[in-house]
Structure formats: C-alpha cells, structure tokens
Amino acid sequence: MIKKFLDLGMQPLANKFLTKKDLIKKKIENSYYLEVGFDTKTKLVSILHTISSKKMFDGKYPYRASMSKTMLNSFSKLADRINRKFNPKKIMEIGSNDGAFIKNFNKKNVIGVEPCSNMANITKKKGYKTYADYWNIKLAKKIKLNNKNVDLIYSANTLSHIQDLDSVFKSIDIVLPDDGVLIIEDPSLLDCFKKISYDQFYNEHIYVFSLLAISIFIKKYKLEVFDIERLSTHGGSLRYYIKRYKNKKFKVNKNVHDQLKAEVKFGLNKYKTYLKFKSNVKNSKKKLREIFNKIKKNNKTIIGYGSTAKVCTVLAYCKIKSGTLDYFLDTTPNKVGKYMAGSHIYVKKYTKPLTDEADYVFLGAWNFKKEIFKKEKKYIKNGGKFITHIPFPQIINK
Numbered sequence: 362m363i364k365k366f367l368d369l370g371m372q373p374l375a376n377k378f379l380t381k382k383d384l385i386k387k388k389i390e391n392s393y394y395l396e397v398g399f400d401t402k403t404k405l406v407s408i409l410h411t412i413s414s415k416k417m418f419d420g421k422y423p424y425r426a427s428m429s430k431t432m433l434n435s436f437s438k439l440a441d442r443i444n445r446k447f448n449p450k451k452i453m454e455i456g457s458n459d460g461a462f463i464k465n466f467n468k469k470n471v472i473g474v475e476p477c478s479n480m481a482n483i484t485k486k487k488g489y490k491t492y493a494d495y496w497n498i499k500l501a502k503k504i505k506l507n508n509k510n511v512d513l514i515y516s517a518n519t520l521s522h523i524q525d526l527d528s529v530f531k532s533i534d535i536v537l538p539d540d541g542v543l544i545i546e547d548p549s550l551l552d553c554f555k556k557i558s559y560d561q562f563y564n565e566h567i568y569v570f571s572l573l574a575i576s577i578f579i580k581k582y583k584l585e586v587f588d589i590e591r592l593s594t595h596g597g598s599l600r601y602y603i604k605r606y607k608n609k610k611f612k613v614n615k616n617v618h619d620q621l622k623a624e625v626k627f628g629l630n631k632y633k634t635y636l637k638f639k640s641n642v643k644n645s646k647k648k649l650r651e652i653f654n655k656i657k658k659n660n661k662t663i664i665g666y667g668s669t670a671k672v673c674t675v676l677a678y679c680k681i682k683s684g685t686l687d688y689f690l691d692t693t694p695n696k697v698g699k700y701m702a703g704s705h706i707y708v709k710k711y712t713k714p715l716t717d718e719a720d721y722v723f724l725g726a727w728n729f730k731k732e733i734f735k736k737e738k739k740y741i742k743n744g745g746k747f748i749t750h751i752p753f754p755q756i757i758n759k
C-alpha cells in the first residue's frame with residue numbers, strides 16, 4: 362500500500378529552461394503536482410504523479426555530467442575498478458548522457474544508450490556506438506542481437522528516472538549473461554533523509570532508492586546485490602553491484618548486510634520515519650524563507666550557484682520569488698543565457714571565480730560544495746558568504 366508522506370506543491374519541469382523569446386511570448390509553462398509516497402510493502406519511495414519520459418528527456422536536455430570534476434573523477438575511478446575486478450569484454454551504459462563514463466573505455470569495448478538525442482550525438486561524434494533510444498524490451502532485444510558479448514551493464518542516475526521498473530529489469534534480463542554483472546548507482550534514500558534533501562524529489566526523479574527496496578524488487582528477477590559502495594556524489598549515493606542468483610563467482614559482501622541494518626535502524630522500513638521527514642522538510646522551508654527574507658530586508662543581494670534540477674524544487678516549494686535572487690551562475694552551455702523553469706531566474710555564464718558579485722551566494726549545487734569551495738577559496742577567504750539549505754538552512758563560509 363502506497364502511503365503519501367510529502368507534498369511539495371506545484372512544480373515546473375526542472376530541466377525545461379526558457380529562452381527570452383519564450384518569456385516575451387508568455388509561453389505557457391506546465392506545472393505538475395509533486396507528492397511523494399512510501400510503499401509499505403515494497404519499501405519503494407516514489408513520486409505519485411508521473412510525467413511521460415518523452416516530455417522530459419528529449420533533444421534539448423541540458424544536463425551534462427561532464428560539467429563537474431567530481432563526477433568525472435568518480436567515473437574514472439569506477440572504470441579502473443571495473444577493469445581490475447571484472448575485466449569485462451563489453452560494457453553497456455544505460456543513460457550515457459554526454460559520455461562522462463564511457464569515455465574511460467576503448468570505443469570497441471563499450472556502448473551507450475541515451476534517449477536525449479543531443480547528448481547521444483556528443484558520444485556518437487566521438488566514435489562511441491550509442492543507441493539514441495529509451496531503455497526498453499525492444500531496444501534490449503536489438504542490442505542483444507548486435508552485441509552478443511556485453512557482460513557488464515552500468516547505469517548511473519538513470520534507473521530512478523524510469524517509471525516502469527519491471528520493464529527496466531526485464532530488459533536487463535535480456536542482455537545480461539548468466540555470469541554478467543549489473544552496476545547501478547542512484548541517490549540514496551538514507552542520505553536524503555539524513556540530509557533533509559527533499560530536493561532529491563522532482564519530476565525526473567520518480568524513485569529515490571534504498572538498498573532495502575532494491576533488494577526486494579530485484580528478487581523476482583532472481584538477482585541479488587553482492588556488493589555496495591557508498592558514494593558522496595549527488596548528495597550521497599549508493600552503488601549496487603548485482604548478479605544473478607546462479608552466478609556463484611561472487612559472494613555477498615558484509616557491507617550489504619551492514620547497509621541493510623543501517624537502513625532498518627534508521628527506520629526506512631517504517632512509515633513513521635517518513636512522517637518525521639515531512640516535519641523536517643516543513644521546518645527547513647520555514648527557516649530558509651526566514652534567512653532569505655532577513656537578507657532582502659537588509660537590502661543585500663543574493664545570487665545562486667548551480668542552476669540544478671534540485672534547486673527548482675526548493676524555489677517552488679519555499680515560494681522564493683524570482684526577484685529574491687539576481688541570477689544563477691552555471692557552467693552548462695545549454696543552460697547559460699536562459700531562464701530557470703518556474704522561477705524564471707536568469708542563468709548567467711560562470712566565467713571566473715567569485716569576487717564581489719553579491720553579498721550572499723545560494724548554493725544550488727550543494728552536492729558539489731567541496732568542489733565549489735575549492736574553486737572559490739579566495740572569495741571565502743575575503744569573507745564571502747554562502748547560503749545552503751543542507752542539512753538545514755544556514756549561512757556558511759566553510
């Protein structure tokens with residue numbers, strides 16, 4: 362039974378940036394109700410009203426994983442580990458985006474699957490075989506036919522974006538050989554709850570997974586998690602190493618049991634934990650609004666850093682008016698010069714480390730705090746102040 366626990370109000374499609382022309386023409390922007398529920402039986406946490414993938418993941422998709430050194434490092438480290446541990450013949454990545462992961466491999470040994478044609482074109486141009494399509498049974502059959510030797514499937518920050526998880530795993534079942542390995546990684550529900558990062562919920566993120574839920578779900582496909590890695594990326598992610606039951610090559614690592622224990626100890630299996638999260642989120646909203654209101658009352662300026670999908674949830678849920686922030690800085694070419702969905706805050710190109718652009722900088726990309734603070738150490742040394750809402754709204758300079 363799915364029990365609702367969070368109501369984040371009406372939300373725009375986070376990655377639908379608007380042009381100046383759109384604003385002049387008063388283009389109608391659709392908004393969608395964002396509510397989140399917990400399935401007491403399957404332990405899956407999902408948003409309750411979903412939007413078709415075609416509306417969200419198209420040829421204008423702006424997000425590029427390569428824009429962050431943190432992500433590039435994480436993918437290159439994983440590529441080394443994969444080669445050392447599994448020595449695969451051929452790797453398939455579901456959701457290859459702009460190639461941040463596959464570029465670590467020889468073109469002959471890796472293929473990508475990416476429905477956003479603009480992203481798929483980037484990897485195609487670099488010579489990587491890329492299927493510009495949604496991950497489904499039809500595509501899986503085609504891939505199996507043409508790439509008999511795929512023995513490792515990887516997918517980062519993608520499976521949480523696909524509503525029909527049965528179709529996802531049926532398709533994986535077609536391609537994965539008996540001794541193959543499946544590695545998936547997505548934001549972790551435990552981290553999300555501990556950090557009160559309610560902004561992990563937006564229309565693209567249909568699920569925020571826990572090991573608890575993944576383990577239950579994959580049982581029907583006779584799959585099991587045999588190893589995990591806790592990652593700091595995207596605000597705290599889990600990387601799941603999965604194999605078929607019949608594959609006896611790998612033993613289930615103790616860290617899998619430890620993570621399950623930690624999730625149960627925190628209460629991810631109980632609805633009351635979800636109600637506590639709801640109350641934490643409400644308090645977070647109140648406090649963030651107070652901080653912004655106080656700063657604006659004192660006639661100080663605020664800009665944003667990182668026009669993330671996540672920050673759209675925050676701005677809409679906390680009802681932060683567009684005039685509160687002068688603009689957002691971002692490095693992503695497809696976002697720069699456009700306006701953010703919902704709030705219509707302008708996205709300005711990041712060209713150099715901060716000096717005295719504003720009195721306060723709101724950390725939209727809070728998940729890259731370490732990388733950003735390293736880049737902006739001079740600004741911080743000179744007294745520059747950041748605002749963050751993670752794990753609770755506050756002004757920080759370290």
Ligand code: JHZ
Pocket residue numbers: 424428429430518565566595666667668669670671672690691692693696711726728729732733736
């Ligand atoms: P970032 C996207 O979410 C969407 P977002 C998607 N649904 C998902 O699951 C995750 O990614 C994986 C900018 N930036 O990664 C770049 C700077 O400008 O937190 C990005 O626009 N300077 C697929 O959008 C944004 O911040 C910097 O120094 O929430 C980061 O977006 C750095 C480090 C980033 O994902």
